[in-house]
Structure formats: C-alpha cells, structure tokens
Amino acid sequence: MREALARAGGTAARGTVRRFAPQPVAKPFARSRVVEGSAIAALDVGAPVPAPEGVGFVDGIQQYVVDGHIGLTPVVRAYVDAAVLERRAGVLHCAARAGDEFLVVPGARLAARQRDALEAIGLPLRDSDPGPRAHPLVDLWAATQVIEQRRTACEIAAARDFLAARPGAWLFVDGGVSGLARLAGAGRAVGIVKEHETQFLDGPDLEVALTLPAGSRSSVFARSGGGAETHSWYLRLWPWPEEDLLHGLTRIERLAGAVTPAEAHMVSRWLLAERTPIAAPDQRWDRLIYPMHEVETYLRAHAGGWS
Amino acid sequence: MIGRVLATELLPASPQQFHFWTAIDTAIGIGAIVRVDGADRTAYGVVLDARAYSDLAAPLHDVVASEGDPAAAAPPTRRTEIRLWTAAVLRHEPEEPLQPVPLAAVRLASPDDVTVALRMDAYVRGAAPTAIPVGLYAAGGMRAPVFLDADFLLGPESAHLNINGVSGLATKTSAMMFLLNAVFQHFPAAKGRIAAVCFNVKGPDLCFLDQAADLTTQDGEMYAALDVRPEPFGRVRLFAPFKPDGVNLNTLRSHAALTDAVEPLVWGLREVLDYSEVLLNRDDIDAKADAFLDFLADRVVGKAFTDEWGTHHRVESFADLERLFRAIFDGLEAAGGRDMWRTHHVATIRKVRNRLMNISTRCKGLVTDDTTGSDLPFGAFEDRAVYVVDVAGVDQLGQDLVFTRVVSKLREHLERRDLGVEFVVVFVDELNKYAPADGPETYVRKMLLDISERGRYLGLVLFGAQQFRSQVHRRVVGNAGTTVYGRMDMDELATPGYQILSPATKSKLATLPKGELMVRHPHFTQPVFVRFPRPAALAGRQGVERFPPEADVPFADAVVRQLTALDRRVAPSRVKDLIAGRREEDVRRALLATRRARPQDVLAFFAAGLGAAVRREPVAERPAAVTPIRHVDDPYAP
Numbered sequence: 001m002r003e004a005l006a007r008a009g010g011t012a013a014r015g016t017v018r019r020f021a022p023q024p025v026a027k028p029f030a031r032s033r034v035v036e037g038s039a040i041a042a043l044d045v046g047a048p049v050p051a052p053e054g055v056g057f058v059d060g061i062q063q064y065v066v067d068g069h070i071g072l073t074p075v076v077r078a079y080v081d082a083a084v085l086e087r088r089a090g091v092l093h094c095a096a097r098a099g100d101e102f103l104v105v106p107g108a109r110l111a112a113r114q115r116d117a118l119e120a121i122g123l124p125l126r127d128s129d130p131g132p133r134a135h136p137l138v139d140l141w142a143a144t145q146v147i148e149q150r151r152t153a154c155e156i157a158a159a160r161d162f163l164a165a166r167p168g169a170w171l172f173v174d175g176g177v178s179g180l181a182r183l184a185g186a187g188r189a190v191g192i193v194k195e196h197e198t199q200f201l202d203g204p205d206l207e208v209a210l211t212l213p214a215g216s217r218s219s220v221f222a223r224s225g226g227g228a229e230t231h232s233w234y235l236r237l238w239p240w241p242e243e244d245l246l247h248g249l250t251r252i253e254r255l256a257g258a259v260t261p262a263e264a265h266m267v268s269r270w271l272l273a274e275r276t277p278i279a280a281p282d283q284r285w286d287r288l289i290y291p292m293h294e295v296e297t298y299l300r301a302h303a304g305g306w307s
Numbered sequence: 308m309i310g311r312v313l314a315t316e317l318l319p320a321s322p323q324q325f326h327f328w329t330a331i332d333t334a335i336g337i338g339a340i341v342r343v344d345g346a347d348r349t350a351y352g353v354v355l356d357a358r359a360y361s362d363l364a365a366p367l368h369d370v371v372a373s374e375g376d377p378a379a380a381a382p383p384t385r386r387t388e389i390r391l392w393t394a395a396v397l398r399h400e401p402e403e404p405l406q407p408v409p410l411a412a413v414r415l416a417s418p419d420d421v422t423v424a425l426r427m428d429a430y431v432r433g434a435a436p437t438a439i440p441v442g443l444y445a446a447g448g449m450r451a452p453v454f455l456d457a458d459f460l461l462g463p464e465s466a467h468l469n470i471n472g473v474s475g476l477a478t479k480t481s482a483m484m485f486l487l488n489a490v491f492q493h494f495p496a497a498k499g500r501i502a503a504v505c506f507n508v509k510g511p512d513l514c515f516l517d518q519a520a521d522l523t524t525q526d527g528e529m530y531a532a533l534d535v536r537p538e539p540f541g542r543v544r545l546f547a548p549f550k551p552d553g554v555n556l557n558t559l560r561s562h563a564a565l566t567d568a569v570e571p572l573v574w575g576l577r578e579v580l581d582y583s584e585v586l587l588n589r590d591d592i593d594a595k596a597d598a599f600l601d602f603l604a605d606r607v608v609g610k611a612f613t614d615e616w617g618t619h620h621r622v623e624s625f626a627d628l629e630r631l632f633r634a635i636f637d638g639l640e641a642a643g644g645r646d647m648w649r650t651h652h653v654a655t656i657r658k659v660r661n662r663l664m665n666i667s668t669r670c671k672g673l674v675t676d677d678t679t680g681s682d683l684p685f686g687a688f689e690d691r692a693v694y695v696v697d698v699a700g701v702d703q704l705g706q707d708l709v710f711t712r713v714v715s716k717l718r719e720h721l722e723r724r725d726l727g728v729e730f731v732v733v734f735v736d737e738l739n740k741y742a743p744a745d746g747p748e749t750y751v752r753k754m755l756l757d758i759s760e761r762g763r764y765l766g767l768v769l770f771g772a773q774q775f776r777s778q779v780h781r782r783v784v785g786n787a788g789t790t791v792y793g794r795m796d797m798d799e800l801a802t803p804g805y806q807i808l809s810p811a812t813k814s815k816l817a818t819l820p821k822g823e824l825m826v827r828h829p830h831f832t833q834p835v836f837v838r839f840p841r842p843a844a845l846a847g848r849q850g851v852e853r854f855p856p857e858a859d860v861p862f863a864d865a866v867v868r869q870l871t872a873l874d875r876r877v878a879p880s881r882v883k884d885l886i887a888g889r890r891e892e893d894v895r896r897a898l899l900a901t902r903r904a905r906p907q908d909v910l911a912f913f914a915a916g917l918g919a920a921v922r923r924e925p926v927a928e929r930p931a932a933v934t935p936i937r938h939v940d941d942p943y944a945p
Contacts, residue, residue: 278372
C-alpha cells in the first residue's frame with residue numbers, strides 16, 4: 001500500500017484502525033478571502049523564537065452534573081472556571097481568573113413553586129432552551145450550550161482583566177478571538193484553533209493549507225460571517241506524513257486589521273517555540289501547546305473533586 | 308509556612324510518617340525538623356526523604372519535544388515540578404490518642420520547637436537540668452543547640468557513646484574531644500565528679516589536649532551558641548611507656564617545652580602477672596597453665612620462696628623470675644631429666660615462662676625489672692581531668708595489656724568507690740581492633756563487652772570510635788545508648804545495620820562534610836544532624852607541627868632532660884657526673900623512683916637512689932687459653 005501510494009503521488013499515513021464513524025460536522029464549510037497575496041501559499045516561517053516575556057495564556061473549563069429531574073426536566077448543576085496564566089522567567093503564574101457555579105434548567109417548564117425550591121439552594125439559576133417538547137438528550141444538549149456560553153464569558157472576563165492590567169502583553173487564547181473583539185487591547189490576542197470542523201478554503205488553496213510542511217504557515221485569509229471579522233492562517237507545528245492531514249495543524253486567528261505578514265511570521269515562530277515542552281500525554285498534544293495545557297491543569301486542580 | 312501536608316491513598320499520612328510539598332526553592336533539606344499544626348494537635352517531624360518530579364509522563368515525550376536534540380533551545384515554559392518530602396514523626400502533642408499527622412500547613416521548626424520535637428525539654432529545663440550540648444542543628448537559616456541527656460550518656464539510665472565514620476573525613480576524634488569538653492563543662496556537679504581516660508592508639512592524636520587550638524570566628528560563634536567555653540582541657544596528664552632504652556619516653560609529645568607534662572607508664576612483674584591472661588592466646592588457656600600461673604602469683608611472687616634444691620628466691624622482677632625458672636630447669640636436669648616440678652609439667656612451665664618473658668622483651672620500656680612501676684593515679688583521680696595513655700608506639704600485645712589493666716583497675720576502684728571520681732569516660736579509638744565482630748574471643752574483647760553491658764552501673768562509660776561499625780562486636784555497639792555517625796563509607800552503609808535509614812539519609816551520610824554528624828540518642832525518635840565546632844584543644848597533627856617531636860637523645864642526656872623537667876635548677880653536668888660509670892638499670896631505677904616521688908630536692912633524691920658508687924676494678928688481661936692452630940697448607944682451610 002505504501003509503495004502504491006508513493007507511485008500515485010500520495011502520502012502514507014500510520015494506518016490506525018478505527019471502529020466508529022466520525023460525528024457529523026455541523027458546519028463543514030465557510031467562506032473566506034485571501035488577504036496575503038492572491039492565493040494561499042506555503043511560507044517557511046524560519047526558526048522558532050520564544051514569545052516575549054510576560055505573555056499570557058487563557059483557557060477555561062466546564063464541568064456539570066445532572067443532579068436530578070423534576071418530572072422529565074433535567075436539573076443540571078455546572079461549574080465553569082477560566083484563568084490567564086502569565087509566563088515570567090519560564091514559570092506560569094495566575095494573572096486573572098473568573099469562574100461561576102450555577103444551575104441550568106429549562107425554566108419555562110417549571111412551576112413557580114419548583115423554581116423557588118431550586119433558587120433556595122443559593123446558586124444562580126440559568127435558563128436553557130425548553131424546546132418544543134421534552135427530550136432527555138436534547139434537553140441536556142441545550143443545558144451544555146448555556147454552560148459553554150458561561151465558560152466563554154468567564155474566559156472573556158479573565159482576558160479582559162489581563163489585557164487591562166498588562167498593557168502591551170500578548171495573550172494566547174485557546175480557540176478563536178472573535179469574542180474578544182470589544183475588549184481593549186484585543187489586538188494583542190492570538191487565537192489558537194485546534195479543531196478544523198469548518199474549512200474556510202477550497203480547491204488548491206485548501207490542499208496547500210492542509211499539506212503544509214512542519215514549520216510553515218499558509219498565507220493569511222479573512223474569515224467573514226459569525227461575529228467580528230478575523231484574519232487567520234494555518235500553521236503546521238509537527239510533520240504530518242505518517243500521521244494524518246490535521247496532525248500538528250493549527251489555525252491562528254487574530255482580529256482583522258491587527259495582523260501584517262511580518263507579524264504572522266513572528267507569531268508563528270513564537271508558537272513553533274511552544275512545541276517544547278510537549279503537552280503529552282494529552283491526546284491533542286500535536287496542537288495543544290504546553291502552557292495552555294497547564295491552564296487546564298491549573299483549573300482542574302482548583303476544581304478538585306467538584307461534583 | 309513552607310509547605311502543606313498531602314495525603315493520597317498511595318501516600319497517606321500516618322501517626323509515624325507524613326508527606327508534604329514545598330516550593331521549588333525551599334531552604335529545607337534532609338534532616339530538617341518541621342512542625343505541623345492541626346486543629347487540635349501538633350506533630351513534629353524530621354525530613355527523611357525527598358523526591359522531585361514534573362508532569363512529564365514519559366521520558367520519550369521530552370525526546371519528541373526536543374526533536375532528539377538534547378542541546379535544543381531551552382523550553383520557554385518550565386514544566387510544573389513538585390518537591391515532595393517525606394518526614395518521620397518525632398513527637399505528637401498531645402501524645403495520646405495517637406493519630407495520623409493532620410493535613411495542614413508545614414512550618415520550619417523554631418529553636419523552641421526543636422527542643423520539644425527532640426524531647427529535650429525534659430532535661431534542658433527544670434530544676435536539675437542534665438543537658439550536654441552535642442552540636443547545632445541548622446535548617447533554613449535557623450540554628451538550635453541540640454543536647455544529650457547526661458543520664459543517658461553517662462548513666463545510670465543508659466550509657467556509652469559510639470562514633471562511626473571513615474578516617475580523615477568523619478572527624479571522629481574532633482567530635483569526641485568537643486563532646487568531652489562539653490561534658491566536663493556541663494555535667495552537673497551534683498551528679499558527681501567525672502574524669503576521662505583516653506587511649507591514644509595512633510600517632511599524636513590525643514597528645515596535645517592541654518594546648519589551645521586556633522579557632523575561627525565561626526567556631527567561636529558555635530561555641531557561644533552551644534554555651535561551651537572554647538578552652539582546651541584544664542587538667543591533662545599524659546602517660547607513656549619508655550622506649551626500649553628505658554629513658555626516652557615513647558610518645559610524639561617529646562618537645563622540650565612539653566615533656567614535663569608526660570609521665571612514664573612502667574609496670575613491674577606483679578602488675579603484669581595479674582593480667583597474664585592477656586598474654587596467653589586461646590591455645591594457651593588451659594587448666595595447667597592457669598594452675599601454674601596461680602601458683603606463681605600466690606606462692607612465689609613477692610614472697611620468700613625456697614626451691615627443692617635449697618636455693619632461696621624472692622621474685623620481685625622479671626629478672627628474679629627468670630632466675631627461678633633457670634633454677635627449676637637446671638634442677639630438673641640435674642635430677643635425671645625429671646619432667647614434673649611440684650605437680651606442674653615442665654612443658655607447662657616452659658610455656659608460661661616463654662609467654663611471660665616474651666612481654667618483657669616485646670614491651671621493653673613498658674615493663675621494668677624494677678619492683679615498682681609508675682602508674683596512673685588510681686585512687687587520686689581528679690574531677691574534670693583527662694588522663695591520656697599514649698600507647699601509639701607500643702605493639703599490639705602491649706596495647707592489649709595496657710588497656711586491660713587500666714580498665715580493670717578503673718573498674719576495681721569504681722566498685723570500691725575510691726577512684727577519686729564517680730564517673731570515668733574511657734575513650735577507645737579503633738574499637739574494631741579491640742572488640743572485633745568476629746575472630747577469637749580475647750580478654751580485651753570480653754572486658755569491653757563487660758563495660759558495655761555493666762559499666763553504667765559503676766560509672767564506667769565507654770566512648771568508642773571506629774571506621775566500620777559493622778566490624779565491631781554488636782553487643783558493644785548495641786549497648787551504646789548514643790551513636791554518632793560522621794562521613795560514612797557506602798559499602799558500610801550497605802550492611803544490614805543501616806537498613807533503618809532512608810536512602811536519602813544514607814546518601815547524606817556518605818557525603819557529610821567535616822564537622823557535621825548524625826546523632827542517635829534515646830530521647831530522639833529519629834536521628835538528627837548537627838554541626839559542631841572544631842575542638843578547642845590542639846589536634847594531633849597541628850600539635851606536632853607546633854611542637855615538633857625531638858629526636859631520641861643519648862642515655863645520659865635523656866636522664867638530664869627528665870630530671871631538669873622535674874626541677875629546672877638541676878645542673879646537667881652534675882647529673883652526668885653522678886651517672887658516669889653506673890649501670891643503666893640502676894640509673895633507670897633511681898630515675899623512676901625520683902619521678903614517682905617528685906621530691907623537693909630532685910638531685911639529692913636521685914643521687915640517694917643511685918646509692919654508693921662501686922669502683923671499677925681493672926682486670927688483668929689473661930693469656931689466651933687455647934693455643935692458636937698451627938698454619939697448615941690446606942687449600943680447604945677457612
């Protein structure tokens with residue numbers, strides 16, 4: 001097979017045996033336009049360079065438990081927490097933090113008496129979408145939407161505090177940066193997107209982006225629709241041959257207007273330097289940089305045995 | 308606060324052990340004493356072990372991250388690390404009910420905490436403290452004196468001290484001298500008078516205990532912190548046998564400025580005969596030899612004795628004894644080759660004679676032909692005095708004899724309560740030589756076992772030192788209530804006797820710097836590391852540099868030197884005139900008597916001891932009794 005693939009101009013993968021079909025992708029495609037040159041190209045970014053002193057890393061966690069049901073209505077208790085760890089002399093310290101613990105229920109389905117009983121617990125009560133009728137899985141999914149929103153809000157709050165307290169400091173964000181658009185200093189935020197469910201490129205541009213060699217980035221392209229406009233480029237942290245197309249591939253995101261080709265190179269080199277230490281044994285180690293992994297570890301340690 | 312106690316299912320906190328973590332740059336280390344305050348109890352512990360690890364799950368991850376290049380640029384983020392410490396509990400407050408250590412904040416122990424943790428409060432404070440400073444505990448920039456309990460160091464509760472460590476690095480002798488000084492300064496007068504007998508078995512180690520050493524400022528500070536005056540021993544008497552010439556003392560303390568403090572150690576036949584067992588090896592010890600020795604001791608030595616052939620004997624010296632043996636052998640020979648004399652077989656007599664005469668040859672200088680010797684002042688020991696017995700230049704047999712007799716005499720006098728002091732510390736270095744773990748049973752080893760097991764009831768305390776504890780009889784080291792360890796050899800640490808120590812403690816012991824010791828004491832539930840200052844008394848090596856030993860001098864000059872040491876007014880020319888033409892044995896006898904008596908008029912006493920001079924008669928030369936062989940022309944003739 002390997003020889004046949006080579007003869008056909010293909011690339012062999014490790015060939016991991018899989019037994020389950022992947023989940024359907026909610027939004028597989030989106031539009032974009034190339035803003036660096038006329039077409040997507042693979043650009044060698046050069047040697048890794050450590051990010052400036054005082055850089056921050058923001059991430060959040062969420063945990064929830066179904067505490068019970070009122071009739072068919074699930075009562076979900078959630079815990080979200082977000083933090084910015086600032087790196088000084090190679091050591092990470094917490095610079096900003098925001099968290100919350102609350103109940104999530106489809107409030108429209110509850111009687112006033114039932115709602116009062118839940119509020120008496122002392123935790124904030126947040127409403128989830130009641131939907132047209134009860135469905136155990138859909139109700140739970142609706143609750144998790146609320147939880148994720150709250151986690152995102154905590155991440156934004158922590159990012160806001162950090163950017164305000166450290167003028168000039170860069171902030172790496174786990175995920176996109178469009179949610180930070182209204183924050184002062186959001187131009188210093190760099191999103192690291194590890195998931196590639198939505199493809200913004202097509203045809204030869206997509207092939208160039210998904211077959212980038214390690215240490216290279218794609219040209220910058222603008223992503224439009226769904227919030228503030230952002231500029232993105234793909235960056236390959238680790239070689240993909242023998243793995244798969246998405247191995248070591250990240251999409252770097254910044255608010256539109258905040259990025260120049262030179263800056264894209266600089267930020268890419270910073271991220272290449274973050275390949276060590278490695279975030280293994282986390283299964284996302286090829287795209288998850290260690291400081292971000294540490295933010296998760298920090299938050300999970302604080303969550304302790306929450307339940 | 309320096310850390311927090313942690314407990315997991317795999318690393319639980321128990322009543323005897325707990326774990327805690329600290330910042331990476333913590334000041335504590337192995338041996339540090341810490342305090343944990345729970346809601347209703349406090350636990351004190353000593354750090355026994357330490358581990359550090361990061362969140363690196365597998366070594367291969369580091370290789371992957373660095374792309375196989377160990378020299379790759381340093382990672383921008385340091386991995387999260389932990390400093391995880393394991394501590395053994397020293398004490399709980401309250402002691403009952405005994406419970407696990409609380410999962411609470413960990414603090415470095417203060418000096419007061421150290422006192423409580425090591426249970427020293429029972430004897431440091433109170434109306435009649437019995438604390439003897441042994442060194443300074445230090446951790447995290449804090450220092451606290453550590454004390455031993457005199458009742459457990461010198462008896463009667465427990466007693467004896469054993470110190471262990473490699474030569475040259477463990478500072479065993481220095482530690483012993485510092486501790487002895489501390490004992491002399493802090494032993495409560497109300498408990499009795501105390502003295503020390505130190506056997507100097509190698510080089511000049513203990514020859515200058517009365518001379519002040521050069522101390523550094525740091526030493527001075529340590530002395531102040533330990534409340535010990537940095538002074539050499541105030542009362543030191545050094546005893547050494549003569550060299551075979553019988554007049555030059557067999558010691559490295561022979562510098563002219565110091566010889567007046569050295570006294571001869573010389574024994575006569577009676578002293579040796581009482582300890583003849585030392586001279587007999589295992590094969591010799593039989594009922595026949597014993598019976599003959601008893602016969603000599605009971606019926607012959609020191610008494611008028613007439614043999615079967617009519618010769619009158621009065622055996623007071625080895626020479627007298629030799630004359631008796633000669634008379635016996637000649638008598639038996641003349642009687643037709645009889646092989647029995649007074650129920651004793653001639654072979655037994657010959658064996659005993661050989662052993663006894665052997666000592667006078669091998670230990671010439673220690674053993675005298677005189678009827679009386681020069682000995683330690685048994686019965687007149689002084690409080691806080693050190694009696695150094697320098698046997699470094701004596702062969703093993705002589706060392707055994709000296710050791711056995713001195714210790715036996717100490718024991719006899721302590722039993723009778725007439726030694727002059729109530730407690731005697733006996734310091735013996737190279738204990739592995741005198742009480743080896745294996746090998747034949749010797750009289751010396753039996754004696755050391757006896758001191759170890761019963762000495763504390765008498766006030767006879769053994770301070771022993773050796774390189775390898777595993778090579779000393781386990782009942783000797785096992786009976787030492789207090790054990791001190793200096794720098795240790797890794798091979799020794801691998802022996803079963805050290806299994807109770809943690810690997811980190813062993814590692815620390817193997818790299819212990821000079822001046823640091825690990826101490827085990829009955830009150831301490833775990834060993835504790837302490838530092839001690841250099842002794843205030845001059846060490847042997849510095850002693851011989853400051854007071855270089857003088858070369859042996861001719862017989863007449865040696866006599867002059869000894870007499871002038873007793874009285875500086877003695878004119879050397881007068882002494883030489885007095886001894887000119889005298890037999891050396893007579894001069895030695897008179898000299899010894901003078902030294903023993905220490906008279907007001909040294910020269911007059913010495914002259915009287917010499918007695919009247921016997922004029923030498925010229926003897927006419929006799930003609931040759933044998934006619935010279937006439938020369939023959941023999942090519943084979945010599």
